[in-house]
Amino acid sequence: MRLFLQRLGSAFAYTTVRQVKVHSVTVGLLYLTLVVAISAYVVGYEFFLGHGYQDTDVVKGTVSVKVKGTAHSACGQGLKDCVDGMRVWDTTDLVTKTEDSAFVTTAITNTIQNQTKCAGTHADPASPDTFNEDCTQGGEQACQRDRASWSGVQTGACLPPNEQGVRWCEVRGWCPAEDSEEKPLLLEGVDSWTLFIKLQVHFSKFGSSWDNANGTELVRGWNLFSVADILDKAGVEWNNETRQDGVDVLMQFALDCNLDNGQQCVPEITVERTDLASSLSKGYNERTAVFFSDAQNKYDDGLSRELWKRYGVKVRVLLTGSARKFDFVVAATRLGAGLALLSVATVVADLVIIWLLPRRKDYY
Template sequence: MEAAEPKPPAGADAARRLARGCWSAFWDYETPKVIVVKNRRLGVVYRAVQLLILLYFVWYVFIVQKSYQDSETGPESSVITKVKGITFSEHKVWDVEEYVKPPEGGSVFSIITRIEVTPSQTLGTCPESMRVSNATCDSDVDCVAGQLDMLGNGLRTGRCVPYYQGSAKTCEVSGWCPVEDGASVSQFLGKMAPNFTILIKNSIHYPKFQFSKGNIEHRKDGYLKRCTFDEVSDLYCPIFKLGFIVERAGENFTELAHTGGVIGVIINWDCDLDLSASKCNPKYSFRRLDPKHVPASSGYNFRFAKYYKVNGSATRTLIKAYGIRIDVIVHGQAGKFSLIPTIINLATALTSIGVGSFLCDWILLTFMNKNKVYSHKKFDKMADPPTSGPSQQNSTLSDPRGLAQL
């Protein structure tokens, strides 16, 4: 007798059946079962949710956000500024070259409105400022020779000397003398400052759309020499009076001129490039940028010195300047119709309408009185067929009424 062929293991046979079943199921088409529920309240909720979703996409997404457009934020920008005007203090007349720092005409510059001048400082020894910590003393023992205070005005010599005025004494330092607090004189430059004019020339470019525009009107009749900015009549005349900028920022000019501060001139270019280029216009706004209500850091000031020679000795005039710093900030966004974002947002809108069905199904199966009946109608359950012979399996599969179990 020939040896019987070995039977394949049961696990391999089951794996083949599973693979054939998966392959067959891959080509099946599935469609959801539709049940019509005659319930007016549920129907009102369903249509209301659909309407809200539709209004959100039509009004907010497509009209307000313009999501049918391809967009670009942050335009390439250039800013050129120029200040004009003269003013005077108690001692002299000041022109642009003296009160504007730096003079290059960039997007950030300062207009000096008050100064504290310490004239004729020379290298030598003198009393330290009383504002410096541990500067006051009673005798030379209180002063350590060679000590250097990073917030002070020089290297201590080790001697305790009388202060510039009064009976107090401070440690002597070697540096530029006299120190600032001992001989400074205040001068106010802000009397004519509100009438200073500031030209802000701005050009922007959106590289994605190859769109460029500037904020100055192209005219050859000397228009810029006789105009000042007005939102209605002279939008493309970017010449602003300093007093106008401070007022629009909500500040008091006299107070700001004494303490100093930072004002932002914000130019916003929001352009809908589906419209003509004439509809893309700059929008100006003004606000104070530095922390006004924080005493420790309010105001704005800086120091600089002018050096010269007196009888061959190095001499300087130290100036502590208070002023109004102008920061020109440019931002914007451009958009133009594009098919890809339109299709994406339409598909999202159509898909989101299905949220109404999900919400109503949840209400139907959770809170309705006949939720078990609805659950039975909505979900069909099929039990595993009993294990039997081939004839019984064939009869079960051939019985059309067996579909009632699905």
């Protein structure tokens, strides 16, 4: 019974912390320094400079690209539509677009083809069973009837040597095949073409929207960029090699939007080259074809096409970023969590008293 009463009495006991006032300049100065430092960090850096009083939302939006300009070239590559020895090109001729990218042609090759038989043109010793069309060494055995290869479907015949002494497998398909050694026709003036890049973003959490149209005003470096500007930002020199090979670049708009200041968004614009200039597949090119048949055929009887291989600048636009706006709950939560760090000052001061002061045994 006595043991039971003792335990019952301890259950209703109350324990409190006894405070000790320590007269120490060292501990007092350390404690005040920590309190000031933690308060400055929480209030000054985390809360104000770090925008701890604002809630955030991820950017959701769309990108549209419009290209304008005129270019010209010599009347080569079998071009028929020339005036005074010059062919003039516009954006309809030279630009292809998707929702968030644009391809601007800087050089072209043009091959007029019909469905018939001709010599293959591709030699690939690394994969002789699929794409190799060179039968100089292997003769008829190197060509297999009805085998799909690089330029078409082989007939099984090995054609006589050409002017260079090379024998090629005969193929059925679009003939003549492309000449990989043919130099593309360079287009002049494309570097001055302009891209109007329009960003439209929405912040669903805050019910706000923003765009960079700037009313109806075009601003160079804000929503209007020339091809030369974009390549310069990517560190790519505009020269004949760049025009002949093409280049693939990524243009990123990273938005930092402060909606407390009248929906102000500041994009950080960076441009990087994404193809490797030193790799086997450097540059960028696309192929398109224009088909003609019967009365529309301007070259021959039957089905024909103009095959265009276009080299140029591929600009891919990436939109990222976030928006910020004041929120009382967020501000109170972050400020309270930050000020809770003040307990660190008490812990450090207690450790100094217990472990470092000369009279520490008196306070333990």
